[in-house]
Amino acid sequence: MASWRSLLKSEDWMSLWLGLFIFALSMGLLAGIDMLGWAVKTNVWTSFTQIVEPVSKGYAGLGGLGSLLLTFLFLLVIMTVAARGLEANVRRFAAGFVVIFAASYLCWVAGHFAYVAATPDKLDKLGISWSLNLTGEAGYILALLAGLVVGNFLPRTASRIAEATKPELYIKTAIVIMGAGLGVKAVEALSLASAVLFRGLCAIVEAYLIYWAVVYLVARKYFGFSREWAAPLASGISICGVSAAIATGGAIRARPVVPIMVSSLVVIFAVVELLLLPFAAQVFLYKEPMVAGAWMGLAVKTDGAAVASGAITDSLVRAKALAVMGVEWKEGWILMATTTVKVFIDVFIGVWAFILAILWCTVIERRPGEKVRVGEIWERFPKFVLGYVGTFAATLALCLAFPHLVAAAKTASGEANVFRHLFFAMTFFTIGVVSNFRKLWEEGIGRLAAIYAICLFGFIIWVGLLISWIFFHGVTPPVVGG
Amino acid sequence: MENDPQPRLVDELQRMQREELLPIEKKLITWSIVLGIVLLAVLTWASYTFFPGQ
Numbered sequence: 325m326a327s328w329r330s331l332l333k334s335e336d337w338m339s340l341w342l343g344l345f346i347f348a349l350s351m352g353l354l355a356g357i358d359m360l361g362w363a364v365k366t367n368v369w370t371s372f373t374q375i376v377e378p379v380s381k382g383y384a385g386l387g388g389l390g391s392l393l394l395t396f397l398f399l400l401v402i403m404t405v406a407a408r409g410l411e412a413n414v415r416r417f418a419a420g421f422v423v424i425f426a427a428s429y430l431c432w433v434a435g436h437f438a439y440v441a442a443t444p445d446k447l448d449k450l451g452i453s454w455s456l457n458l459t460g461e462a463g464y465i466l467a468l469l470a471g472l473v474v475g476n477f478l479p480r481t482a483s484r485i486a487e488a489t490k491p492e493l494y495i496k497t498a499i500v501i502m503g504a505g506l507g508v509k510a511v512e513a514l515s516l517a518s519a520v521l522f523r524g525l526c527a528i529v530e531a532y533l534i535y536w537a538v539v540y541l542v543a544r545k546y547f548g549f550s551r552e553w554a555a556p557l558a559s560g561i562s563i564c565g566v567s568a569a570i571a572t573g574g575a576i577r578a579r580p581v582v583p584i585m586v587s588s589l590v591v592i593f594a595v596v597e598l599l600l601l602p603f604a605a606q607v608f609l610y611k612e613p614m615v616a617g618a619w620m621g622l623a624v625k626t627d628g629a630a631v632a633s634g635a636i637t638d639s640l641v642r643a644k645a646l647a648v649m650g651v652e653w654k655e656g657w658i659l660m661a662t663t664t665v666k667v668f669i670d671v672f673i674g675v676w677a678f679i680l681a682i683l684w685c686t687v688i689e690r691r692p693g694e695k696v697r698v699g700e701i702w703e704r705f706p707k708f709v710l711g712y713v714g715t716f717a718a719t720l721a722l723c724l725a726f727p728h729l730v731a732a733a734k735t736a737s738g739e740a741n742v743f744r745h746l747f748f749a750m751t752f753f754t755i756g757v758v759s760n761f762r763k764l765w766e767e768g769i770g771r772l773a774a775i776y777a778i779c780l781f782g783f784i785i786w787v788g789l790l791i792s793w794i795f796f797h798g799v800t801p802p803v804v805g806g
Numbered sequence: 807m808e809n810d811p812q813p814r815l816v817d818e819l820q821r822m823q824r825e826e827l828l829p830i831e832k833k834l835i836t837w838s839i840v841l842g843i844v845l846l847a848v849l850t851w852a853s854y855t856f857f858p859g860q
Contacts (some may be wrong), residue, residue, distance in 0.1 A: 533842030
């Protein structure tokens with residue numbers, strides 16, 4: 325019974341079910357039933373009437389506001405059901421979700437303002453002479469900034485929406501949905517897709533072996549951290565932020581306070597990276613788009629921030645390449661590189677935690693009679709990855725087996741993508757809300773922040789860039805119309 | 807102690823004892839980096855040979 329309950333109680337499992345539910349609804353199109361066509365599509369706009377419309381022409385009668393209302397109600401219902409499964413306070417969750425959805429969506433809409441978002445090829449069509457060329461994904465940055473304002477200056481509001489402030493739940497659900505879209509893309513360029521998967525795996529093996537060891541050495545030798553602090557810190561800084569710090573803390577039997585404090589630092593630095601690295605990638609890596617994507621996966625910590633930065637990088641880099649080189653790469657491939665790398669990182673956390681657990685309990689802190697179960701790898705395995713891989717493989721297999729379904733599968737993934745964007749926007753907003761810089765500063769963050777900053781900006785980012793370069797340079801997404 | 811206050815980061819860090827690097831830790835670090843460098847060569851070769859990507 326207990327194990328069945330865990331299929332609902334953890335955010336990890338819940339994100340898997342939510343993502344699969346939306347994926348299943350979208351796949352109705354393969355049987356000719358459009359079950360998500362009413363979802364709201366947000367356009368780049370110059371006047372209010374252009375902002376929203378249903379994603380499918382078949383639901384045009386609903387109008388933009390009708391589809392927005394339906395989308396909101398749909399998400400409110402499924403997320404509240406999820407909150408009930410997670411044993412959250414349902415009323416508080418629903419109230420918080422309303423605020424989070426509204427704030428995130430407003431930012432998403434603001435980011436689509438033509439003078440902010442329009443790419444050079446769309447200026448004439450929109451009747452404007454200039455724009456910041458940031459694409460609609462600028463809405464994510466606005467959502468992050470709005471969340472930071474709430475988290476740092478409006479503590480009462482942050483506390484009122486705390487029950488629904490779940491960035492990991494939102495991003496993991498989005499990642500499961502994203503698998504289907506990437507599966508359809510992979511059909512168009514199988515060789516490239518297999519290269520991204522294999523090279524992503526290679527990049528991760530490298531990152532684990534080099535990152536962790538060096539950060540652990542620096543923390544132990546030069547900053548005098550104890551083993552209890554150094555191991556979660558090394559995992560948090562070098563591997564995958566929060567989940568890695570917690571898994572490592574559990575593996576070496578650190579006190580719970582250690583990974584928790586490391587995690588709060590991870591989130592803060594992830595926000596800094598999220599605000600800097602995609603723009604750096606746009607300036608310096610627009611000729612090497614897949615390097616840029618993999619770099620986000622290797623350098624930016626936490627699933628939410630990494631995949632989110634991959635989404636922004638995807639848009640920024642493609643927009644710059646179009647503006648400077650006149651090359652229009654297909655959307656989603658850069659994000660695929662980021663997601664692939666990030667997902668492999670998550671998969672390996674369990675393996676790495678297992679290795680550390682064996683080392684710690686058999687040699688470093690020898691405990692007589694204590695054994696590490698292989699089952700712990702599964703317990704630490706991020707379950708939402710099953711959804712990502714499952715939707716990716718299912719869509720890919722379907723499209724390969726029945727090529728006449730590719731067009732319907734593309735439309736289906738486009739409809740599901742509406743929800744991916746919304747979950748992304750809510751991820752950005754809630755990451756901002758949980759990033760309380762002031763609180764950490766008051767707690768005396770200095771020494772921990774120093775090692776984090778030194779390792780991250782002096783080493784991790786650059787080695788990540790080098791590894792990304794080695795495995796992804798010269799690889800480019802397919803060209804639109806190519 | 808009726809209500810244990812939340813541990814503060816600054817107190818935790820001050821309380822931390824210095825521990826010398828054990829030989830097993832040195833081994834873990836060295837092997838990890840050496841394996842990383844060796845695998846870098848192998849995986850780069852495998853990537854460009856079997857998964858050219860274009």
